[in-house]
Amino acid sequence: xxxxxxxxxxxxxxxxxxxxxxxxxxxxxxxxxxxxxxxxxxxxxxxxxxxxxxxxxxxxxxxxxxxxxxxxxxxxxxxxxxxxxxxxxxxxxxxxxxxxxxxxxxxxxxxxxxxxxxxxxxxxxxxxxxxxxxxxxxxxxxxxxxxxxxxxxxxxxxxxxxxxxxxxxxxxxxxxxxxxxxxxxxxxxxxxxxxxxxxxxxxxxxxxxxxxxxxxxxxxxxxxxxxxxxxxxxxxxxxxxxxxxxxxxxxxxxxxxxxxxxxxxxxxxxxxxxxxxxxxxxxxxxxxxxxxxxxxxxxxxxxxxxxxxxxxxxxxxxxxxxxxxxxxxxxxxxxxxxxxxxxxxxxxxxxxxxxxxxxxxxxxxxxxxx
Numbered sequence: 001x002x003x004x005x006x007x008x009x010x011x012x013x014x015x016x017x018x019x020x021x022x023x024x025x026x027x028x029x030x031x032x033x034x035x036x037x038x039x040x041x042x043x044x045x046x047x048x049x050x051x052x053x054x055x056x057x058x059x060x061x062x063x064x065x066x067x068x069x070x071x072x073x074x075x076x077x078x079x080x081x082x083x084x085x086x087x088x089x090x091x092x093x094x095x096x097x098x099x100x101x102x103x104x105x106x107x108x109x110x111x112x113x114x115x116x117x118x119x120x121x122x123x124x125x126x127x128x129x130x131x132x133x134x135x136x137x138x139x140x141x142x143x144x145x146x147x148x149x150x151x152x153x154x155x156x157x158x159x160x161x162x163x164x165x166x167x168x169x170x171x172x173x174x175x176x177x178x179x180x181x182x183x184x185x186x187x188x189x190x191x192x193x194x195x196x197x198x199x200x201x202x203x204x205x206x207x208x209x210x211x212x213x214x215x216x217x218x219x220x221x222x223x224x225x226x227x228x229x230x231x232x233x234x235x236x237x238x239x240x241x242x243x244x245x246x247x248x249x250x251x252x253x254x255x256x257x258x259x260x261x262x263x264x265x266x267x268x269x270x271x272x273x274x275x276x277x278x279x280x281x282x283x284x285x286x287x288x289x290x291x292x293x294x295x296x297x298x299x300x301x302x303x304x305x306x307x308x309x310x311x312x313x314x315x316x317x318x319x320x321x322x323x324x325x326x327x328x329x330x331x332x333x334x335x336x337x338x339x340x341x342x343x344x345x346x347x348x349x350x351x352x353x354x355x356x357x358x359x360x361x362x363x364x365x366x367x368x369x370x
Contacts, residue, residue, distance in 0.1 A: 078263075079319040080121060081198045082255040083341040087117055087324070090339060094328055097346040105353030108330055115334060116327040119341075121258045121320035122185050123266030126195075127171040127273060130313035131281070135289045136161040136306055139299035160297060164289040164307065170195070173276055175318065177267040184338045184347055185323070192343040193321055199257075200317070258320060269316040277309060285309065 085093070091114050098108055141156045172190050176182045290302050322341030327334050330351050337348025 077201050078257050079198060079200050079317055080257055081194065081319070081321050081342070083119070083322045084194060084197065085324075085339065085341055085344045087119075089344065090114055090117055090324060090326060093339060093344045093346060094326075094337070098350075101350055103352055105330070105351055108351060108353070112328055112330045114326060115329045116325075118325045119258075119262055120323050120325055121263050122181065122188075122323050123175040123264060124319050124321055125173050125175045125266075125269050125272055126317045126319055127168065127173065127269075127276075128313070128315045129168040129171070129273075129281075129311060131164065131166045131168070131285060131310065132312045133164045133166075133285050133289075133307050133309050134161070135164055135285075135308070137289070137293060137302050138304045139293050139297055140301040140303075141298070142300045160293055160299075162289070162292070164285050164292065165312075166285065166288055168281065171276070173272050175266040175269070175272050177265045181264050187347045188340055188345065192340050192345050194342045197342070198319055258322075263320060266318060269318070273314075273316070282307075282309060 094112065094114060095109055098104055098112065137160055138157050139160050141158070142153055143156055144151045145154050146152075172193070172195070174182060174185055174188075176185060285307055286305060289307055290305055293299050293302050324339040324341060326337050326339060326348075328337065329335075333351070335349040335351065337346055339346050
């Protein structure tokens with residue numbers, strides 16, 4: 001059978017790479033020769049094997065894409081996010097921040113200078129947890145009873161029990177073990193970080209890869225058994241897979257991982273989650289269970305609720321997010337600050353002064369004395 005594949009190839013290449021302008025020749029007469037699939041240009045008769053789809057006439061040649069430095073063995077398994085704010089922008093961010101401060105010295109913008117900039121990575125832990133917490137409580141059902149000629153509301157208390165199931169997804173918790181790091185970073189919120197820029201070294205596990213390859217092989221056999229359209233679909237799937245693999249090689253290489261001395265010390269995940277469970281999760285589980293009883297059992301009141309925290313799933317990933325530790329000088333005195341490497345948000349020490357209000361007050365006093 002003769003197939004016109006030029007538009008199909010263009011669409012697949014565009015889908016895989018986001019690039020619209022692809023110079024794909026008109027092709028047809030698809031066959032299998034010596035176990036190698038090939039496509040043939042109907043105008044020139046030139047044959048191109050699918051193994052050679054990375055040649056310049058079809059796709060740009062792949063570039064090397066090293067994820068890690070070969071000598072940096074201790075950091076090759078890190079989950080980390082690169083800096084999105086360049087070091088050159090820090091003086092401008094500092095001036096903008098100083099302008100927002102109340103009662104700052106009026107001449108600070110003229111005399112402030114950045115004296116030190118160091119790159120570090122803050123440890124966070126990303127939790128994905130599913131609870132299955134058994135609970136018990138006393139619930140009250142109000143009912144009316146006729147006593148003599150009057151209707152009286154009476155309380156009917158019964159015990160109820162169940163299991164509260166809740167999924168907590170992508171809970172980002174600061175894991176810095178040093179109290180100074182925690183105090184400086186506690187004002188950074190989840191919204192300040194671009195979590196979609198995290199580079200996960202274990203994004204696809206070996207088991208997932210094996211399962212995907214097995215499913216693709218079974219699908220290929222199924223399509224071949226159908227014949228006709230199945231053979232056509234199987235062939236286009238192979239082309240699309242080859243283009244996607246090539247497109248991955250064409251992506252720019254990720255930034256190098258942080259050096260070991262740039263990683264700030266971290267606490268273990270169990271202690272981090274235990275604190276968060278006590279502060280947030282336990283209360284939420286109680287509230288969810290109480291609401292569940294009130295809605296599903298149509299109870300009027302709930303009391304004596306007890307709940308025991310249990311989990312059916314608890315996954316954690318330690319990730320490192322970028323910060324600048326800086327110092328700036330004003331009037332011979334040094335002040336420390338921390339800059340978020342994604343949003344540019346600044347947390348740090350500041351000088352105090354009369355600011356503009358002080359200038360106006362001084363001018364008023366001078367006028368009165370004159």
